[in-house]
Amino acid sequence: MQKAVALKYDYNNAPTVAAKGSGLLAEKIMEVAEENGVMLHQSPELVEMLSTLELGEEIPEALYLAVAEIIAFAHQIKDHQW
Template sequence: MKKAVALKYDYTLAPTVAAKGSGYLAERIMEVAKEHDVMLHQSPELVEMLSTLELGEEIPEALYLAVAEIIAFAHNIKNHWPQEP
């Protein structure tokens, strides 16, 4: 069954779990992300770890590097992607 976890990051504290779900809810989380031009990253192992957290909970320190790399990659793509007029 498909799972999804959405993270919120305000550039001050560690990212927190903003939404999570499986099945239909996972599909809906991904649809909303696409509608708002939020990058999707597929990592079943990371989703499994993040899905054990509660909503609003900060990611554990052990996942900082993995999540930081994804955030940096997303920013790099966004800054080099042609902007719509």
């Protein structure tokens, strides 16, 4: 079953879980993200770990590097759109 986790990052604190779900809810989360120009990243292992967190909970320090790389990549893509 498809899972999705949306993260919120305010550049001051660690990213937090803004939304999460599976099945139809996961599809809706991804649909809303696309409609709002939010980059989607597929990583089943990362989603599995993040989906264990509660809404509003900060990501654990062990995931900082993985999430930071995704955020940096998203910014690089956004900055270089034609």
